[in-house]
Amino acid sequence: MTLYSISDKKLDGKCPTGPIEKRWTQHKASLRLVSPANKRRLDVIVVGTGLAGSSAAASLAELGYNVKVFCYQDSARRAHSIAAQGGINAAKNYMNDGDSVFRLFYDTVKGGDYRARESNVYRLAEVSANIIDQCVAQGVPFAREYGGYLDNRSFGGVQVSRTFYAKGQTGQQLLLGAYQALMRQVARGQAVLYSSHEMLDLVVIDGKARGIIARNLITGELERHGAHAVVLCTGGYGNVFFLSTNAKNSNATAIWRAHRRGAFFGNPCFTQIHPTCIPVSGDYQSKLTLMSESLRNDGRIWVPKKKDDPRKPTEIPEEERDYYLERRYPAFGNLVPRDVASRAAKERCDAGYGVGPSKMAVYLDFSDAIKRMGRAAIEAKYGNLFEIYQLITDENPYETPMRIYPAVHYTMGGLWVDYNLMSTIPGLFVCGEANFSDHGANRLGASALMQGLADGYFVLPYTIGDYLADDIRTPKIDTRHEAFEEAEKSVNERIEKLLSVRGKTPVDVLHRKLGLTMWDYCGMSRNAEGLKKALQIIDDLEDEFWKDVAVPGTGKEWNRELEKAGRVADFFELARLMCLDALHREESCGGHFREEYQTEDGEALRRDDLFSYVAAWEYTGHRQPPVLHKEDLIFEYCKPTVRSYK
Amino acid sequence: MKVYLKVWRQRNAQDPGRFVDYTVDGINPDMSFLEMLDVLNNRLISQGEDPIAFDSDCREGICGTCGLYINGRPHGPLPRATTCQVHMRHFKDGETIVIEPWRAKAFPVIKDLVVDRSAFDRIIQAGGYISVNTGQAPDGNAIPIPKEDASKAFDAATCIGCGACVAACKNASAMLFVAAKVAHLGRLPQGRIEARERVLNMLSQMEKEGFGGCTNTGACEAECPKGISLENIAFLNREFIKAKISF
Numbered sequence: 001m002t003l004y005s006i007s008d009k010k011l012d013g014k015c016p017t018g019p020i021e022k023r024w025t026q027h028k029a030s031l032r033l034v035s036p037a038n039k040r041r042l043d044v045i046v047v048g049t050g051l052a053g054s055s056a057a058a059s060l061a062e063l064g065y066n067v068k069v070f071c072y073q074d075s076a077r078r079a080h081s082i083a084a085q086g087g088i089n090a091a092k093n094y095m096n097d098g099d100s101v102f103r104l105f106y107d108t109v110k111g112g113d114y115r116a117r118e119s120n121v122y123r124l125a126e127v128s129a130n131i132i133d134q135c136v137a138q139g140v141p142f143a144r145e146y147g148g149y150l151d152n153r154s155f156g157g158v159q160v161s162r163t164f165y166a167k168g169q170t171g172q173q174l175l176l177g178a179y180q181a182l183m184r185q186v187a188r189g190q191a192v193l194y195s196s197h198e199m200l201d202l203v204v205i206d207g208k209a210r211g212i213i214a215r216n217l218i219t220g221e222l223e224r225h226g227a228h229a230v231v232l233c234t235g236g237y238g239n240v241f242f243l244s245t246n247a248k249n250s251n252a253t254a255i256w257r258a259h260r261r262g263a264f265f266g267n268p269c270f271t272q273i274h275p276t277c278i279p280v281s282g283d284y285q286s287k288l289t290l291m292s293e294s295l296r297n298d299g300r301i302w303v304p305k306k307k308d309d310p311r312k313p314t315e316i317p318e319e320e321r322d323y324y325l326e327r328r329y330p331a332f333g334n335l336v337p338r339d340v341a342s343r344a345a346k347e348r349c350d351a352g353y354g355v356g357p358s359k360m361a362v363y364l365d366f367s368d369a370i371k372r373m374g375r376a377a378i379e380a381k382y383g384n385l386f387e388i389y390q391l392i393t394d395e396n397p398y399e400t401p402m403r404i405y406p407a408v409h410y411t412m413g414g415l416w417v418d419y420n421l422m423s424t425i426p427g428l429f430v431c432g433e434a435n436f437s438d439h440g441a442n443r444l445g446a447s448a449l450m451q452g453l454a455d456g457y458f459v460l461p462y463t464i465g466d467y468l469a470d471d472i473r474t475p476k477i478d479t480r481h482e483a484f485e486e487a488e489k490s491v492n493e494r495i496e497k498l499l500s501v502r503g504k505t506p507v508d509v510l511h512r513k514l515g516l517t518m519w520d521y522c523g524m525s526r527n528a529e530g531l532k533k534a535l536q537i538i539d540d541l542e543d544e545f546w547k548d549v550a551v552p553g554t555g556k557e558w559n560r561e562l563e564k565a566g567r568v569a570d571f572f573e574l575a576r577l578m579c580l581d582a583l584h585r586e587e588s589c590g591g592h593f594r595e596e597y598q599t600e601d602g603e604a605l606r607r608d609d610l611f612s613y614v615a616a617w618e619y620t621g622h623r624q625p626p627v628l629h630k631e632d633l634i635f636e637y638c639k640p641t642v643r644s645y646k
Numbered sequence: 647m648k649v650y651l652k653v654w655r656q657r658n659a660q661d662p663g664r665f666v667d668y669t670v671d672g673i674n675p676d677m678s679f680l681e682m683l684d685v686l687n688n689r690l691i692s693q694g695e696d697p698i699a700f701d702s703d704c705r706e707g708i709c710g711t712c713g714l715y716i717n718g719r720p721h722g723p724l725p726r727a728t729t730c731q732v733h734m735r736h737f738k739d740g741e742t743i744v745i746e747p748w749r750a751k752a753f754p755v756i757k758d759l760v761v762d763r764s765a766f767d768r769i770i771q772a773g774g775y776i777s778v779n780t781g782q783a784p785d786g787n788a789i790p791i792p793k794e795d796a797s798k799a800f801d802a803a804t805c806i807g808c809g810a811c812v813a814a815c816k817n818a819s820a821m822l823f824v825a826a827k828v829a830h831l832g833r834l835p836q837g838r839i840e841a842r843e844r845v846l847n848m849l850s851q852m853e854k855e856g857f858g859g860c861t862n863t864g865a866c867e868a869e870c871p872k873g874i875s876l877e878n879i880a881f882l883n884r885e886f887i888k889a890k891i892s893f
């Protein structure tokens with residue numbers, strides 16, 4: 001059976017040309033504008049209130065567009081971005097350590113293992129400095145030095161300190177800044193907030209995105225909302241693995257439904273497995289908790305040199321410890337990028353050196369740092385992370401090393417967008433983790449917050465105007481249009497279908513099985529045989545789901561199980577595409593490690609001659625072979641080399 | 647281990663509601679409290695019964711979604727922890743655990759243990775922000791801020807909007823929540839410009855939403871999972887007086 005077909009037409013990212021440092025400025029100057037009077041006549045739907053959604057919605061409303069903004073949480077402030085801990089990058093060079101826009105650009109392209117677009121990444125680095133200014137003005141209480149100026153720390157994969165932070169709650173503070181900006185627009189009446197609403201379909205009229213179908217999660221009513229453009233800022237899809245560091249309700253439904261309506265899906269298999277998370281403790285486990293990458297600034301990672309060493313970590317002398325990252329990667333040591341650190345931990349554990357009851361963990365040790373700086377200094381930097389750790393594990397990390405293991409954390413893949421952040425459906429824009437754009441095959445720490453806010457504050461508000469300039473004469477979108485009729489009907493039928501199975505197996509049980517399959521075959525390392533097997537298992541699980549899932553209650557009330565069932569149904573379809581993408585990409589790059597393609601010492605082996613492209617998949621029907629569209633990646637400034645952190 | 651639960655069940659806002667008993671067996675002490683409820687719910691679902699409605703999202707103490715009144719205390723027995731951070735090791739084998747929703751007029755029950763806290767969003771809309779449009783900001787280091795002010799502002803800003811302070815207060819006052827925002831912004835130079843309107847408007851919105859007044863019992867601080875200090879209420883009071891005299 002053919003698994004997919006390949007389009008012979010190349011996909012165009014519509015990136016500007018010319019000197020890279022001028023591209024964004026020149027592009028902005030060439031974008032068409034919409035006058036204030038016309039903005040008042042244009043409606044924009046923003047789905048999502050994380051960093052990307054809140055910043056986009058607030059900025060668009062400030063410009064004068066009529067904004068409707070949706071989230072499924074009961075308050076916009078609870079979007080998953082709130083949980084980001086470590087920090088946000090910006091090329092400010094406040095530390096005078098040689099940072100620059102170019103260096104941030106270069107680090108990000110290299111960190112992404114040369115699978116991102118140069119033009120996009122350069123723009124990201126360029127606007128990064130403005131983000132910090134904007135956030136400070138909003139009152140985001142970043143960490144400061146005694147002189148009153150902003151403090152920075154360093155993160156993995158780089159050799160400068162460019163990460164701005166607010167203790168271990170950077171995401172919370174940045175999100176509250178954006179959320180407050182949005183609430184201000186809600187108070188002005190320029191934005192209307194629909195919390196506890198879930199988008200369940202995209203409405204496309206004459207080839208353009210013109211609205212959504214949303215379910216009011218409190219009453220269960222389906223609603224039609226029309227707009228001249230739709231912006232999805234709906235986050236990542238790491239929860240396809242069931243266990244991940246994402247919030248429990250994070251899901252892929254919005255982007256998957258848009259994909260089914262024609263938006264191509266870019267690099268679905270690029271998943272980030274974060275090296276430092278609290279290990280799984282039992283089969284009841286509902287989620288995994290991240291221990292921020294910033295801890296690797298001061299914590300040292302090790303395992304005992306002896307297999308199955310029964311001693312407590314504090315009793316194992318220095319010379320019997322294997323600081324394997326420092327040993328393998330002396331230049332970057334504990335601060336190698338995430339994909340490298342994760343694989344190295346897996347390698348040690350698979351080889352039998354793992355620690356803790358499950359033997360699937362390594363130590364992250366602060367004793368040297370505490371000796372060097374004192375407990376108080378460590379507490380000031382990481383206090384809340386240590387508290388979280390202790391609450392979960394009942395162990396005190398000031399006294400004994402943390403036990404950590406990699407976990408699914410972030411998805412670099414997402415809906416394909418062009419340089420203007422527009423998907424292959426005209427009028428459908430995608431920002432933040434939901435798009436595939438800037439991180440290539442591996443995201444550097446503290447760059448997701450940067451990207452979400454760059455998209456929302458400084459990119460989309462310009463690029464969307466260029467699209468809407470053609471729409472100034474388009475009247476309000478009429479939600480009685482047959483496309484709304486059809487979309488609402490299909491959403492309704494699906495809900496009825498989920499409710500009518502009346503099986504015996506709870507959604508969670510099936511989701512967990514799907515997650516385990518993905519972790520085993522499409523996780524930290526992959527091979528052709530396993531991926532083919534996974535495709536079969538996914539089909540079987542999906543069949544089981546539709547035969548035996550238990551969804552209690554009705555569609556006309558608050559019904560969490562019904563919400564979950566719809567999301568998991570979409571995860572099955574997405575899981576299949578992830579495996580297919582992983583199977584087709586016969587190389588290793590970043591977080592995508594194909595066992596067949598590695599160097600002698602076990603490092604990822606990229607195959608630039610064959611795979612230097614973005615894989616954008618077109619939907620052709622349920623379980624039908626999708627079409628692969630390729631967007632070639634051209635590197636003019638960062639010449640692809642073997643990524644070395646030695 | 648095994649526990650006996652008395653759980654508040656209420657179909658919707660109109661339903662008067664009642665306690666229903668459940669027994670949960672085979673609990674691992676390392677399970678979180680919410681995972682214990684997941685286990686119970688999956689059992690109920692398999693048996694064709696209606697699962698207990700409760701809400702959660704991050705499950706690591708930062709989003710403020712979870713919030714159960716456990717054995718008479720918001721977020722349960724642990725100091726400085728949210729419901730999702732409570733583990734079963736904090737209960738005794740064979741213990742009876744009473745679980746209720748937040749109870750406050752301004753937080754109507756949606757179903758079982760889920761309440762509507764949109765009033766908090768409206769309080770923020772009344773003035774919990776600094777009016778700066780995207781693109782207007784000067785360089786981040788143009789406004790140096792003494793570390794001490796920045797860190798006090800930060801401490802206040804760590805409020806997660808969970809509503810435990812309201813649930814803990816006999817007047818169902820949202821004063822700690824409001825004060826946290828007033829202090830976060832008011833302690834920063836950027837936030838001084840709108841300080842006067844902010845405190846007046848936020849307080850008046852709090853009243854409109856049906857929250858009670860503050861009588862300084864301090865129950866909120868004791869139960870706040872983020873340790874938001876009463877000092878913030880003192881700060882708010884000073885802001886309020888200043889706002890009144892400057893009339």
Ligand SMILES: Cc1cc2nc3c(=O)[nH]c(=O)nc-3n(C[C@H](O)[C@H](O)[C@H](O)COP(=O)(O)OP(=O)(O)OC[C@H]3O[C@@H](n4cnc5c(N)ncnc54)[C@H](O)[C@@H]3O)c2cc1C
Nearest residue numbers: 048049050051052072081086087199235432433446448449
């Ligand atoms: C624990 C943790 C720590 C992290 N730490 C860092 C860090 O230190 N630095 C860093 O740079 N990155 C970090 N990240 C990554 C970063 O937090 C995320 O990538 C980023 O916040 C995503 O933001 P977003 O706006 O794209 O989406 P999200 O914040 O995920 O928001 C998604 C929004 O979409 C809404 N939504 C989704 N689907 C629908 C639908 N169908 N209908 C209606 N609404 C919908 C949700 O309600 C929500 O409002 C961390 C991630 C995790 C999990």
Ligand code: SF4
Nearest residue numbers: 805806808809811870
């Ligand atoms: S002040 Fe404390 S208890 Fe009240 S909402 Fe904020 S975090 Fe929750």
Ligand code: FES
Nearest residue numbers: 703705710712730
């Ligand atoms: S679920 Fe987020 S704070 Fe408890």
